Amino acid sequence: MPPHHSLPSPRPRPEATSADLSLDARLVLGEHETVDVPVRLGYRSDDPFAVALQFLGPASEAGTWRFSRDLLWEGLQKPAGLGDVRIWPPCTCHGRASLRIMLRGRDSVVLVDLPSRQIRRWLRRETFTLVPRGTEATHIDWPTELDHLTP
Template sequence: MPAHHPLPSSQPHPEATSTEIHLDARLVLGEVESVDVPVRFGYRSDDPLAVALEFLGLAADAGTWRFSRDLLWEGLQKPAGLGDVRIWPPCTCHGRAALRIMLRNRDNVVLIDLPSRQVRRWLRREAFVLVPPGTESSAIDWDAELHGLAS
């Protein structure tokens, strides 16, 4: 699967801070079949609305996906998302203790399971500390954004 939402090619803002977490995910291949894949979630204060999910190792061809930090948080609580990124919280009634994310482009669909506690902890202790929820717009360099649109 080619990269769907690449990271911006521009260099991070000099004052930007970032955090990342490496996780072992399970790529769901069927009802009873899955394979381990390493992934990395990243968050940057100069891109305060999005998280990046990057596939590593042999799964690197799946690329890097960017989607809403709020969507990831909501998906830890209840089913969330429409379109190309959907997220489901752990569902103990169906025997699934992991956070499930579906990524879809026009050619492929990928389901991955992630350790929900680690994702929740990373968001709370790191990403939300860098840019607290509700303050994202104050972390955006609006002059640079407008300049980019005008160019």
């Protein structure tokens, strides 16, 4: 019989903490047409790799989009992302001081402009304080995650 190896007992996890940021965003409808919409960015320490962008009010049918916190951070510095979520930093040479996020759904594409300074400050002061970059994996309850993968 092979030796039995057990996983170390999980250390107690602190309660999940979160950081939210409510913002006024602009949906880009055309080259010179935008609509202001309220949104909320959310971050949870028990889901340390992701941020959630939730559309509120009349735009709530756009739902909640989840994507990488690192992608959001990278998009503040340079164009980032592939596929359904792409992010561009402010481009003052084209008169845009905001962060632009493209969200591609099955049937449509939405461009959203967000205030880059507020997002940068929120990431630095709140999300990176809750879970410093590079330590995300230590905040995941691996035994529970493995249980989700096995019958």
